[in-house]
Amino acid sequence: MNAVKTLTKSGVMLVALLTMLLLPALAQENPKLSDPEVAHVAVVANQIDIGYAEIALKKSKNQDILKFAETMTNDHTAVIGQASDLAKKLGVTPMENAVSKQLLADAEKTKKELRSKSRKDFDKAYIDNEVAYHKAVIAAVKNLLIPETENAELKALLEKVLPALETHLEHAEMVQKKI
């Protein structure tokens, strides 16, 4: 019962997040995000998942969860490294914006929820959130970030990151089935 409630809740949150991310973009013909803003959203989205993994590495005892969280930490750190290198090369300073602020605010709430879970409920809550979060980020990269990016190299990097996000999602779904 509890699980159903959590799932429904994360489903609702996912739809809300996507609507929030996509509506302003769809409402305007001109790009809503500049490249420095796209870069900031990309970096923040990766940092958020590292933040979730940090909590999992502290709270979980499950080997599948721990290995997944370690991969999330390493992969998202690698992507941030690539994004920072590219930003430097292009002379772009990532710029805070409404989308990245909203992502951070939502993540703070989710992290608080995850930290408050008992050890027994944590694994399921963490992996459910990973599935929902990766779905939301994949949609945002495909439908918002890539279309709004002007610079070809930044666009290429975002396209290169997609297969990693999709693999993370499949991996999370596999772990989710076992929990």
Place this chain on the structure above:
Amino acid sequence: MRERALRIVRTGIVLFLGLIFYVGCSSSTENKKEERKPAPKVHTVEIKQMKFVPAELHVNKGDTVLFINNDLVAHDVTEEPNGSWTSSALQASESWALQVTQSADYYCSLHIVMKGKIIVD
């Protein structure tokens, strides 16, 4: 007495010639076998976009497979299901060579949905 000695010598020569013939024959069949067996080859499996490319590779026993990580993130190459060999983590642009002794399934233990196969023909 002399005839007996002669016979022994003759037998010796026949045996000796026989031996030469035998050795000659067997070494020539050995040469043929070596000619038929191709020299060990080096194959390449590229890791890119979260995939082993090619995911299925046919090799001969004794060949080497070089795994090159051309992806954004670290990967490994680990025998499945026993983990009897592993490359350990390969960072971006690192590579690892495997000498093939038998067919094997493998996966990336960091991204468990990434899988590949080596088939010894």
